[in-house]
Amino acid sequence: MTAHTRVSIPFTARATATEVLDGVDLTGRRMIVTGGASGIGTETVRALAGAGAEVTVATRNPATADELVAEFAGSGPGTVRAAGLDLADLASVDAFVAAWEGPLHALVANAGVMAIPTRQLTPQGWELQLGTNYLGHFALARGLHDNLRVAGSARVVVVSSGAHLREAFDFDDPQFERQPYDRWAAYGRSKTAEVLLAVGIARRWATDGITANALNPGFITTNLQRHMDDETLRAFGAMDEAGNRIEQPYFKTPAQGAATSVLLAASPLVEGVTGRYFDDNQEADVVAGGPEATGGVAAHAVDPAAADRLWAYASQALASLGRG
Numbered sequence: 001m002t003a004h005t006r007v008s009i010p011f012t013a014r015a016t017a018t019e020v021l022d023g024v025d026l027t028g029r030r031m032i033v034t035g036g037a038s039g040i041g042t043e044t045v046r047a048l049a050g051a052g053a054e055v056t057v058a059t060r061n062p063a064t065a066d067e068l069v070a071e072f073a074g075s076g077p078g079t080v081r082a083a084g085l086d087l088a089d090l091a092s093v094d095a096f097v098a099a100w101e102g103p104l105h106a107l108v109a110n111a112g113v114m115a116i117p118t119r120q121l122t123p124q125g126w127e128l129q130l131g132t133n134y135l136g137h138f139a140l141a142r143g144l145h146d147n148l149r150v151a152g153s154a155r156v157v158v159v160s161s162g163a164h165l166r167e168a169f170d171f172d173d174p175q176f177e178r179q180p181y182d183r184w185a186a187y188g189r190s191k192t193a194e195v196l197l198a199v200g201i202a203r204r205w206a207t208d209g210i211t212a213n214a215l216n217p218g219f220i221t222t223n224l225q226r227h228m229d230d231e232t233l234r235a236f237g238a239m240d241e242a243g244n245r246i247e248q249p250y251f252k253t254p255a256q257g258a259a260t261s262v263l264l265a266a267s268p269l270v271e272g273v274t275g276r277y278f279d280d281n282q283e284a285d286v287v288a289g290g291p292e293a294t295g296g297v298a299a300h301a302v303d304p305a306a307a308d309r310l311w312a313y314a315s316q317a318l319a320s321l322g323r324g
């Protein structure tokens with residue numbers, strides 16, 4: 001990465017999404033939060049709509065957002081609606097994009113799946129974690145590019161994970177066709193791909209007034225951990241030997257986990273900032289990455305050459321599926 005001035009942000013890891021947007025008026029701004037019907041996504045939606053934005057929850061099952069939609073119905077200040085989107089299926093992404101009209105001020109690519117136990121494929125034949133977390137968001141962002149552009153000053157926010165630190169993107173076998181499937185490697189690589197997506201957008205769409213940044217929300221107990229077995233939960237310090245869940249002091253609440261997402265989607269503190277990675281509401285240091293890395297952003301995830309190569313790989317995949 002080229003040297004740049006780090007932004008100064010007065011929030012710690014414990015700040016909530018609502019605190020980060022205190023005093024920010026998002027009236028008239030239209031935003032999409034994928035996976036907004038649960039976990040970190042729901043608190044992201046609450047904070048953005050609470051600051052006045054018109055938020056669309058993009059979810060596989062819109063009925064799961066009924067309560068969230070009702071929370072803002074009639075009372076404001078912002079509004080919440082739900083729309084169907086299955087990121088694992090490009091036909092669903094196409095339909096979502098086709099139905100979107102008008103400007104889009106922020107796209108929060110928050111939805112994700114983690115540690116799917118066996119190698120599964122999307123309808124288009126991509127390994128499911130990469131297909132959902134990365135390719136679906138790539139196709140969505142690319143499909144909505146004109147809507148982002150006409151907004152004049154739009155932001156793309158990609159919710160990655162500290163799991164990216166251990167896994168560079170494997171360009172030789174991205175779909176686990178030749179190596180044995182490993183659910184954690186697949187997750188980590190998909191999260192590296194997501195950081196590279198933000199870097200790729202930052203490199204291509206700056207002249208359209210579009211910025212893009214990635215983030216790690218921290219450790220938050222949500223539905224995401226549904227595929228974690230007891231042994232893994234113990235390794236994360238999230239379960240004791242008797243099988244009881246443990247709340248570690250570094251765990252965050254969903255409202256704290258959503259803080260960095262809304263900071264990047266809507267705070268004036270990061271206006272114009274692009275192509276970077278944030279953690280605990282601060283810009284992260286670039287580190288070497290690998291099995292011992294515990295914090296920061298890995299050099300392999302912010303490498304411009306890797307971002308360009310991945311962009312080309314995904315573009316080619318979409319083109320081969322008739323999406324030029």
Ligand SMILES: NC(=O)c1ccc[n+]([C@@H]2O[C@H](COP(=O)([O-])OP(=O)(O)OC[C@H]3O[C@@H](n4cnc5c(N)ncnc54)[C@H](OP(=O)(O)O)[C@@H]3O)[C@@H](O)[C@H]2O)c1
Nearest residue numbers: 035038039040060086087088111112161219220222223224
């Ligand atoms: N929780 C953590 O500790 C943690 C740590 C690091 C990174 N993250 C990242 O934070 C993001 C949010 O996760 P979370 O913790 O809030 O977990 P969550 O509650 O499980 O939320 C994930 C969301 O993704 C949606 N989703 C999954 N597959 C989808 C698909 N094919 N199409 C559309 N939506 C889909 C889910 O919708 P359904 O309801 O339809 O399943 C769900 O709303 C994820 O990207 C995750 O990798 C979380």
